[in-house]
Amino acid sequence: MTIVYEDRGDEAASEVPVRRIKFTINGQKKIAEVETRLLLSHLIRRGLGLTGTHMGCDTTNCGACTVLVDGRPVKSCTMLAVQADGHEISTVEGLATASELHPLQEGFKEEHGLQCGFCTPGMMMTAKALLDANPDPSEDDVRWALSGNLCRCTGYQNIVKSVLWAAGKLRSQSAG
């Protein structure tokens, strides 16, 4: 994160500890110099400008900031950016290709799995980790997998349907 300080003739500004990290985000290799206390979510949102990863609660509860780190869902508000050094991160912006939506994205629209949209990226990333591991989940499997992600609008029923819709489409794609 680049920060320009007011020059007040002291050395305090140069004392901010920074570290260089290398990581991959949505398939692209990056190098960043970050304050060691910088949260991964802030690196993603402010450093990389990927604002699809939302900050809801700052305490690992709501899951709006969920991203995948080496394929596993992680709440990025509770991981330091420096811990991402050498790892592979996926965010909601990496779900779709230039021409095609990911079946989860289609599923959320088809089954009305979102209202205000704030929890949606985190929900989809958690769901992606589930479907990568379990292509044919039951309703309970989906509910359990999503139990770390809060939604205040939908009541979850349509979110669960959305994930099952995506699972069905992914299965038919891989069968086809």
Next chain:
Amino acid sequence: MSQALDEIKIGGLGASRKRVEDNRFIRGKGNYTDDITLPGMLHMEILRSPLAHARITSIDATRAWEIPGVHLVLTGEMMATRNLAWMPTLSYDTQAVLATDKVRFQGQEVACVIADDPYIAKDACEAIDVEYEPLPVIVNPVQAVADGAPVIRDDKENQAGNVIYDWEVGDAEGTERAFAQADMISKLKLHYPRSHPSPIECCGSIADFDRSTSKLTVYMTSQAPHIIRAAVALVAELPEHMIRIISPDIGGGFGNKVPVYPGYVCSILASILLERPVKWIEDKSGNLISTGFARDVYLDGEMALRSDGKILAVRMHTDADHGAFFSDAQPSKFKIGLMHSAFAAYDIPVAHLTARGTYSNKAPGGVAYRCSFRVTEAMFFQERMVQAAATDLGMDQAEFRRMNFVADDQFPHRTPFGFLTDSGQYGECLRVGLKAVGYEDFLRQKQEAKANGRLLGIGISTMTEPLGAGNSREYDILGIKMFDSAELRVHMTGKALLRTGAKSQGQGHETTWAQIVSHELGIPAEDVVVEEGDTDTAPFGMGTYASRSTPVAGAAVAMVSRKIRAKARKLAAHLLEVSEEDIEWELGRFYVRSAPDRGVTIQECAMAAYSNMPDGMEPGLENNAYYDPPNLTWPFAVYIVTVEVDPQTGVWDVLNMVAVDDCGVRINPMIVEGQIMGGLTEAYAMASMQFITFDAEGNCVGSNYMDYLLPTAWETPGFELHSEVVTPCPHHPIGAKGIGECAAVGGPAAFVNAVMDAISDTGVRNIDMPLLPDRVWEALTYRRDVSGAPPVRTDE
């Protein structure tokens, strides 16, 4: 003759059209306040009070100023020099922006820091030294009115104690007479606990004052941007045309994002002082402990009954704990919102309500959390009282409701508190619900289960909610009448741009408003773009809360479309070379009555408005409409829940939940059902786990999601929705009623009634929400009522 348009195919009224806004949200391309970055933007953080009631003896910000990257430290003293230390609330009280004399609740804003980076701003907040002298703390209305209670609002002249208002409505004498004639009087007392709407996105703003143009632009999380513009103009004394409020995408509101918060004001002042954009994004604790809460009302009432089950009269008293500042967001005329909508669904001749509001050392607010101004408390008390009365009479709870409902042919019906309910089929909704849940069968199962030591229960709740404030005769906020607006521009190719004074926070206006235009004009919904939330471009409106969008702004959309159609008719007459009287309308097309094959489409009329208008006609095809509703809309619903309670632990599980909602004509059934499911989940949340309480020191218990429990996908039960009962609203242009909040309003009592039914053998009359397992266990074990009221300090 040409083929008539299929309204469902073009995305008109009744189409479960997929949402337009989803296209950006599913890609992570939403544009929420915190997603916006402006050149040169600084960041603001707020220092909050750790104490609930204390005198501030000193604030020393020296160390904060010394931190590199800090641009400004604001304190109450500095705000006071600009007459901004206090601001008016939406209920004619004042609220501290930054504390000057003392702090009055835990989490109150004491100072703020503006820095290059939010991390630096947070560091600097911690470097501000504030010395406090603790004062005695008040956390409930009993303490507030006790002898010798400290006066919380000693800043106000003529404020002797902690009472904010004493208010009443109804007929005291008539009610007295009816009670004297009663065969039986049934009583109930309960506390509707304090809750917080808690949208996942917290509040925030980016103020951007441009010295060169003198224009202030504020991006903010507001459900009512136009009211904010008015408030900023009046409070900050800035010229209104130089203020532009933009509400971008909002990550849920539920009433929490209606009021004006100190953070907004501070970011605006900081931007003016520094002449740079200043961003403030609240953290979750800040949101939970300082912004608009809901409920926190003690309700006490009684019902006069005839032995055959007829309700003769109702008497109610409410003690509302408003926190440190009376900042309820509600129509000015009513002190306790629309609490007096209680019992509107029942044919009760006479009633009387008294209400007292008091200050406490808790956060201010009293917002309409997914409800129309205290209707949630009203309906909860109504349905708990009705169940208590049925139990006292020994009558079946469904039958007792049915015999006291306002009948279908009694509408419009004047309620004992003066509302005029518009329409409904209450008995039919109940019949559908009972059939869906298998009422008789469940009662048998319950008896069988009892023989095996299992506790099953069934709870019914009904609700009718006054939605869509105004009319302007009775409803205003700070004197601004409650109407709403729409502006429609039809371009020459027949595509259109619609703007309204409402502001979606997930309700899907971009999708549904286009459907209304489509219904009125036959323009395919996909050809209509909807914009809201920018006060420089959208017409003035009161915003989106209290389920008022469809009843008011939605009506304005229909009315402006009709104005467009009226002009298009003149254009059609011109194009078809007949007189206007000879023209007929079908969806999307005008035709000559005597020769139906001769016609022009709405798109052809639009082109003519720019290229071939008759002599003397003003060019263009655009208009606006301000809609002042003649009455509130009155949806009705029946919610029925069955539960099983574990007698060993007090844990209860939902077996089934049936919802029958009659909200009149549904614009988009998919979206309506989504809103009902969301509301039912909040109802389940309030009944089972979600509440904010305080310890005797005024420490907020529920200041983060570790303590403030919200149901996840795992706990939330499944819901069975019924839409077969439809009573169109008689006074709304398309027959629609509000719906977004009904389930959150009516749902809680269904869950509570079900649990109370399951444990009815104990004789326990009430357990306050949330029905945590330990409370149910306590009721089962000790056979006593369980209160959830905050504790009163006893060690002194």
